[in-house]
Amino acid sequence: TALLLLHLHTPPTLTMSTTAFQRAFSKTMERIGNPTINETFAVNQQAIQSTSHEFFSAAGRLVYLNLATFRQRLSAASAEVSQVTHAVKNLSTVTAAQAGSVAVLGLETYFLFNVGEIVGRGSLIGYDVGPNGFVEKGDH
Numbered sequence: 001t002a003l004l005l006l007h008l009h010t011p012p013t014l015t016m017s018t019t020a021f022q023r024a025f026s027k028t029m030e031r032i033g034n035p036t037i038n039e040t041f042a043v044n045q046q047a048i049q050s051t052s053h054e055f056f057s058a059a060g061r062l063v064y065l066n067l068a069t070f071r072q073r074l075s076a077a078s079a080e081v082s083q084v085t086h087a088v089k090n091l092s093t094v095t096a097a098q099a100g101s102v103a104v105l106g107l108e109t110y111f112l113f114n115v116g117e118i119v120g121r122g123s124l125i126g127y128d129v130g131p132n133g134f135v136e137k138g139d140h
Contacts, residue, residue, distance in 0.1 A: 087094050121127050 118124055
């Protein structure tokens, strides 16, 4: 624990390498310094208030970018759908590489669906149904 405390109180210029957060938000890191636990709640609260505007403005820019590029993304999706329908109509022109990439994409989709299902139900195998084979009324 002494090594951990020594690392936490090291000034930001003496750390071995910067984190991705420090590189992405360099202005924020200049204001709040090394992400360590400060001595008082007031200092932490002031740092949070001074950087919250930067985070919210970044979120606003992201929403604007998504809305501004919606037509571009829609036209790109439309072009891809037309390519797929053309390939389905002319199966003799489909190469093995294209068929393989479609198969890999299908497998990725299938496995991501299964991972989401496992996360959603909260267990790897089956649902938690209780000792009697069903969930009791007060146990949900």
